[in-house]
Amino acid sequence: MQKEIEIAVFPDQIHDTDNLIALGAEQLKVEHSRIRGHHVRKRSIDARGRKVVYRLRVVFYIDEPHLPEVFTSSIKRVDNATPVIIIGAGPAGLFAAYRCLERGLKPLVLERGKPVKDRRRDLAKINREGVVNPESNYCFGEGGAGTYSDGKLYTRSNKRGDVDKVLQIFVQHGAPHDILVDARPHIGTNKLPHIIEDMRNTISEHGGEIRFDCRVDDILADFGKIKGVRTSSGDTIHAHHVIVATGHSARDIFHLFQRKGWLIEAKPFALGVRIEHPQEIIDQAQYHCAIRPENLPPAYYSLVEQVNQRGVFSFCMCPGGIIAPCATEDMEIVVNGWSPSKRNNPHANSGTVIQINLEDVPNSLSDPFALLRFQQEVEQQAFHLGGGNLVAPAQRMVDFVQQKVSTTLPENSYKPGAKSVDLNEVLPPFVHQALRGALPLFGEKMKGYYTNEAILVGVESRTSSPVRIPRDKETMQHPEISGLYPCGEGAGYAGGIVSAAIDGINCVDAILKY
Numbered sequence: 001m002q003k004e005i006e007i008a009v010f011p012d013q014i015h016d017t018d019n020l021i022a023l024g025a026e027q028l029k030v031e032h033s034r035i036r037g038h039h040v041r042k043r044s045i046d047a048r049g050r051k052v053v054y055r056l057r058v059v060f061y062i063d064e065p066h067l068p069e070v071f072t073s074s075i076k077r078v079d080n081a082t083p084v085i086i087i088g089a090g091p092a093g094l095f096a097a098y099r100c101l102e103r104g105l106k107p108l109v110l111e112r113g114k115p116v117k118d119r120r121r122d123l124a125k126i127n128r129e130g131v132v133n134p135e136s137n138y139c140f141g142e143g144g145a146g147t148y149s150d151g152k153l154y155t156r157s158n159k160r161g162d163v164d165k166v167l168q169i170f171v172q173h174g175a176p177h178d179i180l181v182d183a184r185p186h187i188g189t190n191k192l193p194h195i196i197e198d199m200r201n202t203i204s205e206h207g208g209e210i211r212f213d214c215r216v217d218d219i220l221a222d223f224g225k226i227k228g229v230r231t232s233s234g235d236t237i238h239a240h241h242v243i244v245a246t247g248h249s250a251r252d253i254f255h256l257f258q259r260k261g262w263l264i265e266a267k268p269f270a271l272g273v274r275i276e277h278p279q280e281i282i283d284q285a286q287y288h289c290a291i292r293p294e295n296l297p298p299a300y301y302s303l304v305e306q307v308n309q310r311g312v313f314s315f316c317m318c319p320g321g322i323i324a325p326c327a328t329e330d331m332e333i334v335v336n337g338w339s340p341s342k343r344n345n346p347h348a349n350s351g352t353v354i355q356i357n358l359e360d361v362p363n364s365l366s367d368p369f370a371l372l373r374f375q376q377e378v379e380q381q382a383f384h385l386g387g388g389n390l391v392a393p394a395q396r397m398v399d400f401v402q403q404k405v406s407t408t409l410p411e412n413s414y415k416p417g418a419k420s421v422d423l424n425e426v427l428p429p430f431v432h433q434a435l436r437g438a439l440p441l442f443g444e445k446m447k448g449y450y451t452n453e454a455i456l457v458g459v460e461s462r463t464s465s466p467v468r469i470p471r472d473k474e475t476m477q478h479p480e481i482s483g484l485y486p487c488g489e490g491a492g493y494a495g496g497i498v499s500a501a502i503d504g505i506n507c508v509d510a511i512l513k514y
Contacts, residue, residue, distance in 0.1 A: 001061075001062045001063060002059055002060070003028055003059070003060050003062060004058065004059045004060075005027055005058060006056065006057055006058075007020065007024060007027065007056045007058055008046070008053040008054070008055050008056075010051070010052075011052060011053075011293050011295035012295055014054050015295075020056075020058065021035050021038060021060075024038065024058060024060045028060060028062070030062055035060050035062055036061050036062070036063065036064060036065055036066060037061040038058055038059065038060050038066065039061075039069070040056050040058050040181055041058065041059055042057040042182075042183060043055070043182055043183065044182075044183035044184075045296065047286050047287055047288070050288060052287050052293075052296060071171070071172070073102065073169065074102060075101035075102050075202070075206055076101060076102070076104050076206065077207050078105060078107070078207040078208060079106070080106070080207075081104055081105050081106040082104075082105050082106060082240075082241075083105070083106045083107075083239045084105050084106065084108065084239060084241045084242075084243065084511060085108050085229055085241065085242045086100075086110070086243045086245060087110050087216045087219075087244050087245060088109075088110075088244070088245040088247060088488075089109050089113075089141075089143065089144065089210060090143060090245060090246075090500065091146050092243075092487045092488030092489070092490075092500040092501065092503050092504035092507075093111070093243070093245035094109070094196065095501035095504040096243050096487065096504030096505065096507055096508050097109050097203045097208055097504075098169060098202070098203065098505075099504065099505045099509070100508055101202075101203065101206050101207075103508055103509070103512055105241075105508065105511065106209075107209070108208070109208070109209065109210040109211070110211050110215075110216055110229065110231065110237075111142060111213075111214060112135050112213070112214065112215035112250075113136045113137075113140035113141030113142065113213075114135075114136045114212055115197070115200075115212055116142045116143055116147060116193040116197060117193070117197075118136070118212075119136050119142065119147075119148075120193075122141075123138060123148060126138070126325050126390065126416070127324075127415040127416060128415075129389070130388070130391070130416050132329065132330060134328060134329055134330075135213070137326070137327070138324055138325070139247060139249040139326055139328050139462070140249070140250070142197075142210075142212065143193065143196040144247050145247060145249070145489075146497040147189070147193055148192075148324070148338065150186070150189055150316070150318055150337065150338035151189060151191070151192040151497065152184075152186050152318075152496065152497065153166075153167065153179055153185040153186060153496075153498050154496075154498075155496055155497075161503075161506055162502070164180070165505075166498050166501045166505075167180050167185065167498075169199075170187065173195045173198035173199050174191075174194055174195045174198050175191070175195050176191075176341075186343075187341065188340045188341025188342070189338045189339065189340055190340045191341050214231050214232065215231065216229045216230070216232075216253075217230055217231065217256075218230040219242060219256065219484065220236070221260075221483075221484070224481055225481070225482045225483055226239070226240055226241065226483030226484050227239075227240070229242060240483050241485070241511050242483060242484050242485065243485045243487050243507050244469065244485065244486050244487060244490070244491060245487040245488045245490065246488075246490040247488065247490045248462055248464055248465035248489045249328045249490075253490065254369070254469075257469065262478065262480055263469075263470050263480055264368045264468065264469055265467070265468050265470060266358055266365070266367065266369070266370050266371045266372075266466065266467060266468075267371065267464075267467055267492045268355055268356055268357050268358060268371070269355075269356055269375065269461075269463055269464045269465065269466045270351075270353035270354060270355050270356060270463040270464065271353055271428075271431055271460070271461050272312075272315075272354055272427075272459070272460045273351075273352055273353075273423065273427075273435070273456040273457060273458045273459060273460055274323050274335045274336070274349050274350070274351055274352075274456070274457045274458075275349065275350055275351075275397065275455070275456050275457075276323060276347050276348065276349040276413060276414075276457065277347065277348050277451070277453065277454045278346060278347060279299075279320055279345070279346055279347055279348045280292070280346075281448045281451065281453065282298070282299045282300070282301060282319065282348045282448075283296075283299045284447075285446045285449060286299035286300075286301060286446070287299055297343060298344075299319060299348075300317045300319045300348075301314060301317060301350070301449075302314055303445060303449075305437075305438040305441045305442065307434045307437035307438045307441075308433060308434055310355065311354070312352065312354050312434050312435060313352070314350040314351065314352050315350065315351035315460070315463055316336070316337055316350065316351045316463075317348070317349075317350035318337035318339045318348065318349050318350065319339060319343045319348050320342070320344050320345045320346075320348065321339035321343065321345060321347065321413070322337065322338055322339070322349075322415075323336075323347075323349050323412065323413050323457055324336050324337065324338055324414075325414070325415075325416050326462060327383075327390065331380055331383050332376065332379035332380050332382070332383050333379055333383045333390060333393070333459060334459065334460075335392060335414065335457050335458070335459065336351075336462065337349045337350065347412065347413045349413070351460040352439075352456075353463055354430075354431050356431075356466075360374075360428075361374045368467055371466035371467070372467055375461050378426065378427070378428065378459055379459060382426050382458045382459045385421045385425060386419050386421075389416060391417045391418065391419050392417070392419070392458060393418075393421040393426050393458045394406075394412075394418035394419065394421070394423075394457045394458065395409075395421065395422065395423045395455070395456050396409065396453075396454070396455060396456075397439060397450065397452060397453075397454040397455070397456060398450065398451065400423055400436065400456050401436045401439055401440060401450075403424060403436075405420055405421065405422050407420070408420070410452075410453055410454075410455050412455050412457070414457055418455070418457055423456060423458055426459060427458065427459070435456075464495060465489060465490050465491070465492050468491065468492030469486035469490075469491040470486070471485070471486045471491070471493070474514070475510055475513075476506065476510040477510070485507040487500075487503050487507045488500040488503050488504060
């Protein structure tokens with residue numbers, strides 16, 4: 001007999017198996033000896049009370065042995081199968097390719113950037129010299145933006161598909177088993193590249209192909225039906241199915257659609273800054289203690305407020321993290337955040353952003369590029385005020401609210417460097433005003449948050465794509481082009497690694513269904 005119950009344990013008891021079984025036996029009202037095994041299904045931290053506890057969903061095996069759950073994935077050799085061209089090797093593209101193996105289709109993944117190992121050299125150059133390779137950076141390359149921007153796997157996408165399947169595939173390729181259990185699963189930027197490489201090897205070993213340094217410059221269609229693609233090297237590749245999984249920063253793809261007269265539309269996105277605190281401030285606020293206990297991870301937070309009828313919210317919070325330069329073109333500043341697997345850096349950062357709606361930007365209902373240009377203008381202004389070399393404009397938190405230029409900036413994790421400026425000169429007025437109103441309110445919710453020890457670094461602007469490539473809800477194909485499947489974050493249908501992976505899987509299923 002199996003029984004699943006919730007058990008709360010203190011952090012210093014989290015690894016005490018005997019205590020866990022004793023608590024289970026007491027709650028289930030059975031003899032300790034009758035419990036022959038257990039399995040922790042979910043684990044979360046509850047810091048709402050004065051004492052922090054772990055809440056566990058545990059399956060106990062009563063009078064029967066515990067047989068470990070085994071995940072199996074049936075993948076096939078696809079050397080001579082029907083080809084599917086997948087543009088982009090981010091989470092959507094890689095999981096679409098993996099799904100092709102399961103469904104008996106041959107994936108051909110075309111990635112403009114480099115493999116993960118080669119990509120590291122370009123990222124080092126960005127951090128040291130402020131030089132952006134437009135084909136290989138934090139957004140472009142094997143694994144997409146997720147590879148070098150944390151590997152957070154928390155999602156609300158359960159209705160879109162099988163979240164556990166995505167996590168299990170990651171575990172099959174080297175991710176820690178804890179991601180199947182933790183309420184906020186996280187791999188870490190230091191570990192994710194190896195997992196992505198293993199996924200690539202699985203795809204290649206079963207007859208799929210992944211080509212790097214292979215930008216798609218044209219998508220070929222005739223009489224409303226897909227015929228293939230043309231690459232930057234001049235090669236033409238023929239196929240009747242093309243999945244466009246290019247991510248939120250591949251602006252050239254949006255311009256390609258415009259040149260071809262294919263339907264695209266402006267889409268709301270969010271804009272703001274990265275806010276970084278010393279991690280100990282966040283730990284003290286969330287765990288109600290002077291020093292974080294050894295058995296608790298660095299604390300995270302999630303904050304939201306309404307100011308001037310606008311939502312201001314934290315986004316992509318990175319405990320023990322780093323602020324990274326994520327521009328994809330010259331003369332722009334874009335910041336994002338990531339953490340290593342141990343989350344053991346001294347700072348915590350989070351995007352803090354405001355929704356940019358269609359009505360905020362003139363002509364956005366008629367001009368699909370209105371919000372994209374708005375995004376570019378803010379990024380270019382941030383570059384201008386930073387003074388070049390990816391130096392980012394920044395301000396202390398209280399100074400920002402009080403509209404004072406900071407005389408000094410606190411130590412921070414942004415490697416290209418930060419310059420003290422008035423962020424009012426970077427952010428649009430309605431964004432600046434909403435942020436100024438929200439930060440003191442966040443401080444009322446979380447003790448210590450509102451402090452001049454925190455730094456605001458601009459700009460957090462690639463939260464999602466400012467352009468949507470429409471698709472039919474049922475067939476997942478572009479409404480004008482049969483066989484063309486807009487997919488993932490770049491098309492406007494995902495918001496993170498897991499949701500993008502699910503969307504890639506769903507697009508492949510749609511190919512076979514329709």
